[in-house]
Amino acid sequence: MQQQLTTEKIPPRNNEFTNKIAAEVRYLNRCYQCSMCSDGCPVAYAMDYYPNQVIHLVRLGLKEKVLKSTTIWLCASCETCATRCPNEIEIVRLMDILREESVKAGVNSRVSNILKFHQAFLEQIKKKGRIDEVSLMISYEMKSREFLSVSKIKELAAMAIGMFKKGKIKFPSLKRYSTGEIKSIYKKVFSR
C-alpha cells in the first residue's frame, strides 16, 4: 500500500541514525530514487513503504518511521533489488541492519510474528545444532500464539497432517549436534 501525501509535521532529522546506517551499507548515499528496487520487488504490494522510500526515510533521518515500517520485515531477502540497483546499493544488507535496529526499538505489531519466527529458528539451532521442522513449528506457535486463531490453527493442522502423511516431517528427534560448540558461538556473538 502506497502512503498517501500528508500534511503531518515532519519530525526533526536524526542525523546520527542516518550516519550509522550509511556507514554499514555501501553506497547508500548514491541513491537517486529511480525506484528500480521497488519496481522489481515481489512483496512491494504488501509493504507500507516501498524499498526506495525506505532508503529515502533513512537518508532523511526519520528513524521512528523507518523502524516501525512493515517493509523491513516483509522483505523476503530475494536480492532482486540489490541485483538490479544501478548504484550497487546493498539493499538487503540495509534491510538486515534496519531489522536489527527495529528489534531494539520495538517492531510493528503487524509484522512481529515474522520476528518471532526467526527468533524461534535461532533458538532451535542453539538448542539442537540443526533444525527439525516440527520442533521449530511448536516453538514458533508458543511464541506467536497463532494457534489461538481458529482459521490459523485449521490451516496449520491441515498443512502438518498433509506433510506428515507425505513423510515430509517426522516426530522431533532428541538428537543434539555439536551443541556445546554452537552455544559457545552464540555466547561470544551476543556478548559483543
Added chain:
Amino acid sequence: MKYAYYPGCTATTTSVEYEESVREIAGYLDIEFTEIPDWTCCGASSGHVINRELSLALPSRNLALAEKMNMDVVAPCPGCLLRFKTAEYELGRDPALKSKIEEDIGLKLNLSHKSRHVLEILYRDIGVQTIRDKVVRPLEGLKIAPYYGCVLVRPPEVTSFDNPENPTIMDEIMEALGAEIVDWSYKVDCCGGSLSIVVPEIVKKLSGKIIQGAREAGADMIVTACGICQLNLDMRQPKEPNTEPLPALYFSELMAHAFGSQGIKGWAEKHFIDPSIKLAELGLL
C-alpha cells in the same frame, strides 16, 4: 570427483526426495560425496535478519570443518549455499571480520576452497556431454519450465553462478536429458521463501504467479533446485477450477530417472501434486 558434502537440515525431512536423488545421480556420475562430520545448521534465512555476526559464524564453522577435508563444499540447498558463499565473500574482503569470526568459532579459516551448488559441479566439472552420454531413458516430449528462484543466482557478485536475470545452466542440463525447455519469464522470480509459515498469503500469491507463468508457457512441470521453492510451488499451489495442477519437482529426480533409476515412484509419492501421472501419460515412466 570428490567433494565435501553438506546435506542441510531438510535432507531427511521436507526435501528427502531431493537428497536421495542427488545421491543417486552422484553414483551414476562417479561423484564422491563425503559428508562434513558434525555439520550444523547454516543459520538459513533467519540468522542474517537477527544478527550479522551470527549469520557469518554459523556457516563458517562448517566451512572450517570442510577445509580440513581439503575439498570443495557441495550443497544441494541454495539457501545453505548462499550463507556459505556470503561468509566466503565477506570474510575474504575484510580480514578484521575474518579474525573475529575465527575467534567466535574457535577454528582457523583459510578460505582455500569454494562452496558450490550441485548444478555448478554438474555443469562445470562433469559437463553436459557426459550427462547426455549417461541417459538411457530420454525425457522425450516432456516440456519443462526450469525455475532457479532467488538465491541460487543472486546476489551475482556473491553467487558467481550464472546470468542473474536469465540463467541457463539448468536449461542446458535438462535439455541434455532429452527434455524440451519452455521459454518463460519467471525463472528467477521469488516464491516467497521463508515467509511461507508466517505470511502464507504472500507465498500463495507469488507461487501462484510462477505457476501461472509456467502453465501459459506450455510447461508440463516446473523443475527446481531448492527445497523451499519446491515445497512452496507444490504444497502452496492455488487450486484453479477446470485446470490440472502443475507438478513441481527437483531437477535431480528427473535426472536420476533419465539415467535409469527406479527411484521416481517413491519420490513422486512425496509430492502433493504427483509428477508421475504426467510422466506416465507421455510414456516416460
